[in-house]
Amino acid sequence: MCGIAGLIHRGKSSNVGSELQLMLQALKHRGPDSTGYALYAENDGKNFIMRFKVGENVGEGSTSVNEDASVYDKRKKLVDNMLSELGAKVIKEDQLTPYSFRYEMEFNNDLMEFSKKIESIESVEILSIGKSLELIKDLGDAAAVSERYGLGEVKGTHAIGHARMATESGVDIKSAHPFWGYPFSDVSVVHNGQLTNYWNNRRVLENKGMRFMSECDSELIAVYLAEKMRNGATLEEGMKDSLTGLDGVFTYFVATKDSLGMAKDTMAAKPLVLYESDDLVAMGSEEIAIRSILPHEIDTYDPFDGEVKVWQI
Amino acid sequence: MANLKTAEKKTKAQSMGLHTEVLTGKTQQKFFNPDEAENFFYWGAYDVDFNKRTDLDVKDMDCKEANRRIDELMSQGYGTIVIKNPQGKHSLGVGILNKLNLIFEGSLGYFGVGSIDGPMVRINGRVGWSCAENMMAGKVVIEKNAGSCFGAAIRGGDLICKGSVGARTGIDQKGGTIIVGGDAGAFTGFMMQRGRIIIMGDVGINLGDSMYDGTIYVGGKIGSYGSDAIESPMTKSDIDWLKRKLKVAELGENFDVSKMTKVVAGKKLWNYDALEPTEKKGAI
Numbered sequence: 001m002c003g004i005a006g007l008i009h010r011g012k013s014s015n016v017g018s019e020l021q022l023m024l025q026a027l028k029h030r031g032p033d034s035t036g037y038a039l040y041a042e043n044d045g046k047n048f049i050m051r052f053k054v055g056e057n058v059g060e061g062s063t064s065v066n067e068d069a070s071v072y073d074k075r076k077k078l079v080d081n082m083l084s085e086l087g088a089k090v091i092k093e094d095q096l097t098p099y100s101f102r103y104e105m106e107f108n109n110d111l112m113e114f115s116k117k118i119e120s121i122e123s124v125e126i127l128s129i130g131k132s133l134e135l136i137k138d139l140g141d142a143a144a145v146s147e148r149y150g151l152g153e154v155k156g157t158h159a160i161g162h163a164r165m166a167t168e169s170g171v172d173i174k175s176a177h178p179f180w181g182y183p184f185s186d187v188s189v190v191h192n193g194q195l196t197n198y199w200n201n202r203r204v205l206e207n208k209g210m211r212f213m214s215e216c217d218s219e220l221i222a223v224y225l226a227e228k229m230r231n232g233a234t235l236e237e238g239m240k241d242s243l244t245g246l247d248g249v250f251t252y253f254v255a256t257k258d259s260l261g262m263a264k265d266t267m268a269a270k271p272l273v274l275y276e277s278d279d280l281v282a283m284g285s286e287e288i289a290i291r292s293i294l295p296h297e298i299d300t301y302d303p304f305d306g307e308v309k310v311w312q313i
Numbered sequence: 314m315a316n317l318k319t320a321e322k323k324t325k326a327q328s329m330g331l332h333t334e335v336l337t338g339k340t341q342q343k344f345f346n347p348d349e350a351e352n353f354f355y356w357g358a359y360d361v362d363f364n365k366r367t368d369l370d371v372k373d374m375d376c377k378e379a380n381r382r383i384d385e386l387m388s389q390g391y392g393t394i395v396i397k398n399p400q401g402k403h404s405l406g407v408g409i410l411n412k413l414n415l416i417f418e419g420s421l422g423y424f425g426v427g428s429i430d431g432p433m434v435r436i437n438g439r440v441g442w443s444c445a446e447n448m449m450a451g452k453v454v455i456e457k458n459a460g461s462c463f464g465a466a467i468r469g470g471d472l473i474c475k476g477s478v479g480a481r482t483g484i485d486q487k488g489g490t491i492i493v494g495g496d497a498g499a500f501t502g503f504m505m506q507r508g509r510i511i512i513m514g515d516v517g518i519n520l521g522d523s524m525y526d527g528t529i530y531v532g533g534k535i536g537s538y539g540s541d542a543i544e545s546p547m548t549k550s551d552i553d554w555l556k557r558k559l560k561v562a563e564l565g566e567n568f569d570v571s572k573m574t575k576v577v578a579g580k581k582l583w584n585y586d587a588l589e590p591t592e593k594k595g596a597i
Contacts, residue, residue, distance in 0.1 A: 266518070268461060268480035268498050271442055287401035287422050287441055295400060297419055300439050301458040302479040305499040305517050 001165045002192045003027025004177075004272075005284040006253045007293070008158035008260040008311050012279070013042050017146065017154030020161045022292040023284055024142035030285060031163035033061065034176035035145045036137030038188035038255055041156040043132050047091055047104050048185065051127040052118070054079070055099035056172050057139045063170035069098050071123075076101065078121045086114055096149050097138070100127075100173075112183035116211070125174060125213050130186035132156070132257050137176040157313045158260050160253045162190040169216040179222035182211055184229060186257035191218035192285055193250035193270045201246070221252050239263045239308045253283070261310035268305035275300045281311050355410045355430070361392035363414055372398035376405055387411055401441065406434065423460075426453055429470075442479070445472050448489065454563070461498065464491040467508065473562045480517065483510045486527060492562045500539065502529045502576075511558065511573075513565055521576050525584070529576040530555060532568065543579040551575060 005023035007016065016039055024035055043049060054075035056064035083090060083105065092104040107114065115126055128135030136149045142163065146152055162177035169175040181187025195201075195217040202212055202220060210223045224245060228238030239254065239261055249269035254261045262283060264272060274283040275290050275298055282290045287300055303309065367386055371379040379396070383406065386394050393414040399405055403422035406415055406429070413432040417425075420438030430449035439457040448467040454475070461479030464472045469489040477495030486505040493510075499517035502510050505527045515533035522539020529542075530551070538544075555570035 266499070268500075268517075271460065273441065273460065286403075287420060287439070288403075291401040291420075297438060299457060300420070301477065302460045302498070304496075305480050 001030045002167075002177075003030030003163040003285040003289070004161070004190045004192045004251065004253055005163075005282075005289045006158070006160035006190070006255070006260055006262070007280065007282040008313060010279050010281070010311070010313055013155050013157055015153070016040070016156040016159040017151040019293050020159045021142045021146040021151065023282070023289040024161045024163050026288045026292040027163045027285055028141045031165035032141060033166045033171045034137060034139045034164045034173070035142045036162045036164070036177045036190070037135070037145070037151060037159065038128070038161065038178040038190070039134045039136070039151065039154050039156050039159045040132045040186070040255060040257060041134050041154050045131045048107050048129055048131060049134060050103045050105060050129050051100070051135050052079070052103070052124060053100045053127060053173060054124050056123075056174070057097070057099065059139060061171055062139055063166075064172045072099050075121055075124055079118060079124055082117055082121065086117060088114070100138070102134075110183075111185060112209075115183050119211070119213070126180065126182075128180040128188065130257065133180075133186040133188060133255075135178055135180055135188055137162075137173055137178065139171065139173070139176075157258075158255060160188060160190050160255045160260065162192075168194065168218075169214060174214045175216040177216075177218055179216075179219045181222045181226040181229075181254070184226050184256075187222070187226065187229075187254065189218070189222040189225065189252060189254045191221050191250055191252040193218075193248060193252070193265070195220055195246055195248040195250065197247040217248075218252075221246065221250070221254075225254060235259060235261060236308060236310045239310070243306055243308070251285075258313050259310055261308065262303065263308045264303050264305060266306040268302075272303055273300050274303055358411050359387040360390065361387055361411065361413060362390050363392035363412075365391050366393035366395070367391050368395045368397055370397040371402065371405070372400065376402055376407075379405055380407060383409070383415070387413060399438070403441070406432075420457070429453075439476070440474075444474075445470075448472060450489075458495070459493075463493075464489075467491070469508075471558075471561065473564070475564065477514065482512075483508070483529075486510065490558060492558065492564065494562075494564045496533065499536065502527065502542070503539070505529075511555065513559075513568060521578070523582060524578045526578055530570075530573045531576065532570075532573050535574065535576075538576070541579045541582045542576050545575045545577045547571060547573065547575050 054072045058064050058066045088105045088107040090105045094102045138145045177190045178188040198217040225238045250265045251270040251272045273287045395416045399419040401422045404424045406426040408428050409432045410430045415434045417436040422441040425440045425444045427446040431451045434453040436455045440459045442460040443462040445453050446465045448470050450470045452471045454473045458476035459474040459478040463478040463482040466485040467489045468487045471490050473492045475494040478493050478497045480498035481500045482497045483491045484503045486508045488508045491510045493512045496514035497512045497516045500519045501516045502521040504523050506525045507527050510529045513532040518536035519539035521542030559565040
């Protein structure tokens with residue numbers, strides 16, 4: 001089933017970490033397996049933030065193979081060596097769990113080549129690269145993930161998130177949403193639905209040099225949009241193309257460093273409730289997600305079938 | 314001996330292309346026979362006084378508790394109940410088989426006021442998916458917008474949304490009337506079997522797809538027609554009925570109903586042919 005939520009403050013920052021946590025927690029019944037956040041935070045915008053993992057969460061409910069934690073240190077050292085080779089200068093590093101890291105770094109070359117090299121190391125996956133994007137995903141509900149990664153105090157302009165019920169792939173971090181729009185900095189996607197032409201599209205995109213890290217059908221949306229933008233399409237153009245290029249049922253959100261968008265398939269088979277005012281747009285799979293941050297009486301509506309909308313900060 | 318009152322109703326309905334047969338089954342005869350419906354009440358129904366009014370704040374209740382409290386208040390004779398702070402919660406006001414004035418001061422989530430038979434409901438907010446699903450009788454008025462599957466499988470009563478509604482409005486509708494003051498999404502009237510839908514604004518693609526019977530009236534633009542949905546000429550009976558119905562719905566004071574588009578089933582789909590299943594196989 002899955003639940004998705006997103007919000008964008010126009011013209012100001014807010015406590016998007018705690019706001020998104022409340023929205024996703026309200027949707028916990030739609031997906032208790034894992035929770036993911038893509039927060040567009042108040043960073044100085046000078047350096048890249050890279051979030052990556054060197055292993056999986058093998059805790060209760062996980063479908064991942066158990067590994068000795070000592071391999072995480074070895075893989076992290078390999079990542080550090082590779083960063084030096086690629087000319088990236090690490091300014092600050094944080095270890096958030098035994099298997100996940102946040103690096104702030106100076107880097108000025110091609111991100112696609114950079115990502116390919118880093119991810120050539122066994123079990124290493126870049127969750128996101130961006131100058132404002134902080135992408136965090138892990139097993140557990142919104143409150144548990146927020147507490148584990150200290151997201152409650154994160155301030156920013158916009159955010160999207162996902163509460164996942166695993167249907168098409170395993171209960172693990174690599175299949176959790178959001179998906180980074182590799183190789184674009186600051187692009188993330190969350191999705192509710194099922195795509196039925198996943199493998200056809202995946203084969204075509206892989207032949208064009210795009211990379212897939214999971215077998216989760218939702219990852220296709222991120223890669224599909226990234227490939228469109230790589231060929232010069234705007235985000236909105238790519239999203240409109242996706243209405244015919246992607247087959248199945250879907251409602252998805254996509255965020256970039258300064259915008260937030262939503263698209264709904266032509267059958268309108270997946271729910272979405274939207275609240276829009278001059279200074280805030282909030283949306284979610286169910287109204288209770290919006291009510292969790294706006295308890296007073298508000299006007300909301302369901303976008304129609306085949307609708308695409310994009311808002312700027 | 315023929316009942317003249319019923320016969321008169323049948324003639325009017327037939328002129329509008331509607332079925333009039335009395336459905337079989339003990340319960341359905343009770344509900345759908347026009348002479349008996351007015352006098353029907355459920356065993357165990359409460360004798361409520363509409364002038365006895367109370368408020369119920371459900372802010373800190375889950376849906377089960379809130380619905381239980383509504384039932385308790387009816388058992389105490391309250392005939393008008395005002396629900397405060399519904400805050401988009403799911404499944405509020407469901408399964409009420411009683412006469413009651415029920416007012417929600419706020420919005421409902423999914424499955425609001427589903428499976429009801431009899432109450433008059435006013436919702437001063439929005440409703441989520443599948444509002445009033447399986448409604449048997451009564452009247453539900455929503456002041457703002459509604460989500461998808463609005464009035465799914467309703468059997469009777471008037472379901473009115475003054476704003477716009479999502480996709481698949483009136484899906485599998487089996488009776489009653491759905492009235493929408495604004496626009497409606499794709500697949501409106503999908504597989505509807507009986508009853509009427511009035512959309513005053515525009516509708517999306519695949520209007521009336523695979524409908525078996527019933528009538529849809531559209532005031533605005535139609536995205537596209539679904540399989541076997543066809544346009545039909547408006548009659549004087551249609552116009553008189555629409556005027557009366559919109560007045561009851563507190564909508565469209567100056568709306569010209571004669572310019573609406575009437576859509577019915579073409580009855581050309583496979584389920585309308587005379588072939589036996591074995592013969593169909595042979596035909597394929």
